[in-house]
Amino acid sequence: MLGRAPGVRTILPAGDLGWGKPDMRARAQPRGLYGEGVPNDLVIVANRLPVDRVELDDGEPGWRRSPGGLVTAIEPVMRANQGVWIGWPGGTEKGLEPFEDDGMSLVPMSMSDEEISGHYEGFSNGTLWPLYHDLVAKPEFHREWWDAYVGVNKRFAERAAELASEGATVWVHDYQMQLVPQMLRELRPDLRVGFYLHIPFPPAELFQQLPWRRQILEGLLGADLVGFQLPGAAQNFVRLVRQRVGHKTHRDLVYLPDGRTVRAKAFPISIDAAGFEALAQTPEVADRAAEIRAALGSPRKVFLGIDRLDYTKGIVARLRAFSELIRDGHLDVEDAVFVQVAVPSREQVEQYRILRDDIDRLVGRINGDLGRIGRPAISYLHSSYPREEMAALYRMADIMVVTPYRDGMNLVAKEYVACRFEDDGALVLSEFAGAAEELRQAWLVNPYDINGMKAALLEAFRAEDRDLTKRMKAMRKTIRQHDVAAWADSFMTDLGDIRSSHGKPVRPARRS
Numbered sequence: 001m002l003g004r005a006p007g008v009r010t011i012l013p014a015g016d017l018g019w020g021k022p023d024m025r026a027r028a029q030p031r032g033l034y035g036e037g038v039p040n041d042l043v044i045v046a047n048r049l050p051v052d053r054v055e056l057d058d059g060e061p062g063w064r065r066s067p068g069g070l071v072t073a074i075e076p077v078m079r080a081n082q083g084v085w086i087g088w089p090g091g092t093e094k095g096l097e098p099f100e101d102d103g104m105s106l107v108p109m110s111m112s113d114e115e116i117s118g119h120y121e122g123f124s125n126g127t128l129w130p131l132y133h134d135l136v137a138k139p140e141f142h143r144e145w146w147d148a149y150v151g152v153n154k155r156f157a158e159r160a161a162e163l164a165s166e167g168a169t170v171w172v173h174d175y176q177m178q179l180v181p182q183m184l185r186e187l188r189p190d191l192r193v194g195f196y197l198h199i200p201f202p203p204a205e206l207f208q209q210l211p212w213r214r215q216i217l218e219g220l221l222g223a224d225l226v227g228f229q230l231p232g233a234a235q236n237f238v239r240l241v242r243q244r245v246g247h248k249t250h251r252d253l254v255y256l257p258d259g260r261t262v263r264a265k266a267f268p269i270s271i272d273a274a275g276f277e278a279l280a281q282t283p284e285v286a287d288r289a290a291e292i293r294a295a296l297g298s299p300r301k302v303f304l305g306i307d308r309l310d311y312t313k314g315i316v317a318r319l320r321a322f323s324e325l326i327r328d329g330h331l332d333v334e335d336a337v338f339v340q341v342a343v344p345s346r347e348q349v350e351q352y353r354i355l356r357d358d359i360d361r362l363v364g365r366i367n368g369d370l371g372r373i374g375r376p377a378i379s380y381l382h383s384s385y386p387r388e389e390m391a392a393l394y395r396m397a398d399i400m401v402v403t404p405y406r407d408g409m410n411l412v413a414k415e416y417v418a419c420r421f422e423d424d425g426a427l428v429l430s431e432f433a434g435a436a437e438e439l440r441q442a443w444l445v446n447p448y449d450i451n452g453m454k455a456a457l458l459e460a461f462r463a464e465d466r467d468l469t470k471r472m473k474a475m476r477k478t479i480r481q482h483d484v485a486a487w488a489d490s491f492m493t494d495l496g497d498i499r500s501s502h503g504k505p506v507r508p509a510r511r512s
């Protein structure tokens, strides 16, 4: 029989994913209600809160909604459960009190400069991010970064242990928090702990480079359920646990010497498909889409890329492919334009600054070589936008181009599909994005193969309406059936279904 995590509602309201409001939020009121005696049946632990600490227009400190896939996906679950969310709001301000923002109970965790550079910029984004994304960049291994990672994970685990009510469910998120499940279990064995990894989990051949591989695996094994985007990632994890920690495993289960069972399973994340579709259909979004197209000079077709500015996303490769199509005479700037939105991200990390400069230079060169007056080949925007503007861009674009070298899922691809309520538009999608496992009717490309990408871009450009409709209809059906509510529901249901003890004899753990 399928169970549910006790006291946790899994049915989510359709609608707002949180980008619908203007960027600047009203100052939130501190609540100061947490701690002993206040029941929190669901605790979300993530590196970031869904809001950033910023200076408001009047110079006073306030909160602004922060971008990114994790926030977009978790926020509806939080709202449905009235749980509490523990995370870092950005910056180094100390002594921030728990508060309520837009109906969510948020507990800010402060970070020192040393913790930001060691835990966040260092171990999370300089070691784990490139390692888990197939070494697209070279990971750096530094012992001080690891120490900071352990320290921050410990503080988050202790805070969660303080806040969770007896027998509560704690849902820990992503690569920055992989030690929290085990630390939490030691502090509070009564809790039910789920972990979800939003990025890929690498094959053993890459993971075993990590000097702290065993600690990370043991950290994750503190959870009852470890969720991944794709089945391959769950298999990588189980194989590594067997090889490196020496626990007995069977299919998606790990049997621990203490009698616990841990399940490792894929839960492909999704979006609020109905909410995006409804937004795309509003007259305001329609007007704005028409306005953007007119501002671009009403070209026959518009290509679109929207990404966090990240080296995993394959922005350079796709712009190069597009520009070569113009240079080769297959496309003309009177007919086609590429709109590339690069959302600022991790700007303190050296590799991200270098990438930004590379893209600036490339766009300048392409436009200098191939553009005409009033007709740039690439319209490049380095900025973030409200959700309505994103929907207008999705609605306006004929060909969405999503070409990461490796991506856990890629919500942008799914959002585009959700917004195409007239069953038109083309999606060119990297086969290395998790989304490619579901969106089979996209033009699937290998982002390392520039000629292959050029061919796919051109095919999508020239595709007949009938073909576009057939493909888009099928993809929209998939997205409607597997939305973020279904994702959260299946994770919570499986978490509730975990038996606390397997009762099997197990071999003692081997050292790696």
Ligand code: GDG
Residues within 6 Å of the ligand: 019, 067, 068, 069, 070, 072, 073, 198, 199, 269, 307, 308, 343, 383, 384, 385, 386, 387, 388, 390, 407, 408, 409, 410, 411, 412, 413, 415
């Ligand atoms: C990680 C994994 C996985 C972005 N800029 C703006 C904005 N966004 C929203 C998009 C989308 C989300 O952020 C980005 O999600 P992605 O999935 O595309 O990429 P990551 O940020 O790398 O997310 C990824 C995801 O976690 C979830 O598990 O899919 O593989 O890497 O929802 O719409 N939204 C608004 N303005 C922006 O400027 N309003």
